[in-house]
Amino acid sequence: MNAAMAAELRRAPHLRTPVSVPVLMRRVLYALVPALLAYTWFFGFGLVFNIAAAVAAALATEAACLRLQRRPIAIALSDYSAVVTGVLLAFALPPLTPWWITALGSTFAIGVAKHAYGGVGNNVFNPAMAGYVALLVSFPDQLTNWLPPRMGDIDYEGIGLLANLRFMLSGGLPDGYTLDALTRATPLDLMQTELGDMRMVAEIRNSSLFGDFGGRGWEWIGNFVALGGFWLLFRGVIRWHIPVGMLGGLVLSASLFYLYDSANFPSPGFHLFSGGALLCAFFIATDPVSAATTDRGRLIYGAGIGVLTYLIRTWGSFPDGVAFAVLLMNMTVPLIDRYTQPVAYGTREPRS
Amino acid sequence: MTDLALVIVGTVLVNNLVLVKFLGLCPLLGASQRLETAAGMSLATAFVLTLAAAASYLLDTFLLQPFELGYLRIISFILVIAGAVQFTELLVRRLSPLLHQVLGIYLPLITTNCAVLGIALLNARQTDSLLTAMASGLGAGLGFGLVMILFAGLRERLETATVPATLKGPAIALLTAGIMSMAFLGFSGLTRA
Numbered sequence: 149m150n151a152a153m154a155a156e157l158r159r160a161p162h163l164r165t166p167v168s169v170p171v172l173m174r175r176v177l178y179a180l181v182p183a184l185l186a187y188t189w190f191f192g193f194g195l196v197f198n199i200a201a202a203v204a205a206a207l208a209t210e211a212a213c214l215r216l217q218r219r220p221i222a223i224a225l226s227d228y229s230a231v232v233t234g235v236l237l238a239f240a241l242p243p244l245t246p247w248w249i250t251a252l253g254s255t256f257a258i259g260v261a262k263h264a265y266g267g268v269g270n271n272v273f274n275p276a277m278a279g280y281v282a283l284l285v286s287f288p289d290q291l292t293n294w295l296p297p298r299m300g301d302i303d304y305e306g307i308g309l310l311a312n313l314r315f316m317l318s319g320g321l322p323d324g325y326t327l328d329a330l331t332r333a334t335p336l337d338l339m340q341t342e343l344g345d346m347r348m349v350a351e352i353r354n355s356s357l358f359g360d361f362g363g364r365g366w367e368w369i370g371n372f373v374a375l376g377g378f379w380l381l382f383r384g385v386i387r388w389h390i391p392v393g394m395l396g397g398l399v400l401s402a403s404l405f406y407l408y409d410s411a412n413f414p415s416p417g418f419h420l421f422s423g424g425a426l427l428c429a430f431f432i433a434t435d436p437v438s439a440a441t442t443d444r445g446r447l448i449y450g451a452g453i454g455v456l457t458y459l460i461r462t463w464g465s466f467p468d469g470v471a472f473a474v475l476l477m478n479m480t481v482p483l484i485d486r487y488t489q490p491v492a493y494g495t496r497e498p499r500s
Numbered sequence: 501m502t503d504l505a506l507v508i509v510g511t512v513l514v515n516n517l518v519l520v521k522f523l524g525l526c527p528l529l530g531a532s533q534r535l536e537t538a539a540g541m542s543l544a545t546a547f548v549l550t551l552a553a554a555a556s557y558l559l560d561t562f563l564l565q566p567f568e569l570g571y572l573r574i575i576s577f578i579l580v581i582a583g584a585v586q587f588t589e590l591l592v593r594r595l596s597p598l599l600h601q602v603l604g605i606y607l608p609l610i611t612t613n614c615a616v617l618g619i620a621l622l623n624a625r626q627t628d629s630l631l632t633a634m635a636s637g638l639g640a641g642l643g644f645g646l647v648m649i650l651f652a653g654l655r656e657r658l659e660t661a662t663v664p665a666t667l668k669g670p671a672i673a674l675l676t677a678g679i680m681s682m683a684f685l686g687f688s689g690l691t692r693a
Contacts, residue, residue, distance in 0.1 A: 217664055264675055266662035272654055273679050281682050456686075465689025472686025479680055482653035486535075 173228035175385045179376035186372040190297040190365035193309045194243020197316050198250050199235055205251035206234035206258050213263035229268045233257050236276035236432060244293035247316045253279040273478045274438045277471045296332040297365025335363030336423045337467040339414055348411045362421030370421040377430025386434040389443055393450020394429040401458040423468035438478045445488035452477045504635045510691040511639030517615050518647045519681040524615030528651060529673055531606045538652035540599040544588055546641025548610050549619055551584040553637025556620035557630055577620045585611045
C-alpha cells in the first residue's frame with residue numbers, strides 16, 4: 149500500500165452528501181406532487197384545501213407544543229416533518245371534508261401521536277395515520293364524502309372550486325345540490341357492500357366506477373403515486389424493503405384467495421390500485437421513525453401491513469384497512485427490531 | 501371446529517379483553533415494564549383464564565342453574581378463580597422459581613384481575629358448551645398475552661424516548677394503550693360471518 153492510498157482511508161459513515169431531515173422531508177413532498185396533480189384532475193380542488201387546513205393546523209400545533217416545552221420553535225418548524233404529516237393526512241381524507249375535521253385530525257397527529265412522545269424521532273405511531281384513524285372512528289359519516297372521478301361518461305355533477313371551498317368552510321352547498329347526489333362510494337366501499345349483498349365480483353365490476361384494475365381515476369392516481377415512490381427509491385430517500393414487503397404481502401394474500409374463488413374475492417390488481425395501498429407502501433409505511441430499522445425487520449413490517457390491510461379490507465367493517473394496518477404494525481416494531489438484529493461481525497462461529 | 505376458531509379469533513382480535521373491553525388494565529400497566537415479565541404474566545393469566553372459564557362454566561351449568569342459585573354467581577366464581585390462581589401459583593413455583601419471584605405479588609393478584617371474572621361472567625351469559633367456554637377463555641388469555649407483549653415492547657422503547665416530563669410513566673403508557681385500542685377497532689366486524 150502506498151502513501152497516497154493510506155491517506156484516503158476514512159472511517160465508517162461515508163456520506164457523500166449532507167442529507168438532513170429537512171432535505172429528506174422536502175424530497176418526500178416533491179415526490180407527492182405528481183399524485184397531487186392527478187388527484188386534483190380527477191377529484192377537484194378538495195385535496196388542495198385539505199392540505200392547506202391540515203398543514204396550517206399541523207404547524208400551529210407543532211409551534212404550540214414546542215412553546216409549552218420551551219424548546220426552540222424555528223428549527224423544528226423548518227424541518228418540514230410536520231408539513232409531511234399534514235400532507236399525508238390530507239391525502240387520506242375525502243375531498244369534501246369540513247375544515248375543522250381536517251384540522252382536528254392534524255392537531256391530534258402532531259399533538260398526541262408526535263409531541264406527547266417527545267417530538268420528531270421519538271413517535272411510536274405514524275402520526276398521520278394515528279390522526280386519520282382518530283377521525284375515522286370519531287366522524288365515520290363525514291369521512292365518506294368521496295366524489296366520483298371526472299371521467300366524462302360517469303354521470304358527474306361537478307362541484308366547482310368555490311362551491312367546494314364553501315362546503316368545507318360552512319357545510320353549505322349551492323342551491324339544487326345535495327350531498328347524497330354529489331358523493332359516491334369509493335370502489336373499495338362499493339365492492340365491500342355489494343359482496344356483502346351476495347353479489348359476484350364480475351357483476352359488481354360492471355359498474356362504471358371500475359376500470360381495468362381498481363376504480364377508474366383511482367388507478368391513474370395510483371400510477372402517479374408509484375411514480376413519486378420510484379423517484380424516492382431512486383434518490384435513496386426510502387429503501388425497497390418496506391414497499392416490496394407491503395405490496396408483496398397484499399398481492400400475495402389477494403392472489404391466494406383470488407385463485408381459490410375468483411367469484412367472491414376481487415383480483416390482486418384491484419387491491420393494489422384501490423384505496424391507499426400504493427400511497428401507504430411508498431410514503432406512509434416508510435416513515436423512518438415508526439417503521440422497523442433492520443432490513444429483515446422492514447420486510448416483515450411491510451409484509452405485515454400488506455396482510456393486515458387485506459384482512460381488514462376483506463373481512464372487516466371498514467372499507468380500507470391501510471391506516472389500521474400501519475398502526476397495528478407500529479406496535480410490533482420494538483419486537484421486530486429486537487428479534488431481527490443482524491449478528492455482529494465476528495460473533496458467529498467461523499465456518500470451517 | 502370453525503365455530504371454535506371463530507370464537508378464538510373473536511376474543512383475541514375483535515373483542516380483545518384489554519383493548520376493546522378494557523378489562524385487566526392493572527396488570528397491563530403493572531407487569532409490562534420488561535418483556536420477560538410480561539410474557540410470564542401472560543402465560544400465567546392465559547392458563548388461569550382457561551381453567552377458570554371451564555371450572556366456572558361447569559359450576560354454573562351443573563350447580564347454580566339447576567338450583568336457581570344465579571344470585572350466588574359472582575361470589576362462587578370468585579371462589580373458583582381464587583382456587584385456580586392458587587393452583588397456578590403452585591405450578592409456577594414448581595416449574596420456574598425465577599418467574600415466581602419476578603412476578604411476585606402480581607401472581608396472586610390475578611385473583612382480583614377483573615378480566616378473569618369478566619370472562620367467567622360473560623360466558624355464563626353467552627356460552628352453551630364447555631368447549632366454547634374454554635375456547636373463549638383461551639382466546640381471551642391469548643389476546644391478553646398479545647397485548648401485554650406488544651405493550652411491553654413499546655414501553656421498553658418509550659424508556660429511550662424524550663417524553664415530556666409531565667407525560668412520563670403511566671401517562672404516556674395509558675396514552676399508548678389508547679392509540680393501540682383505536683388501532684384494534686380496525687378488526688371490528690372480522691367475525692361477522
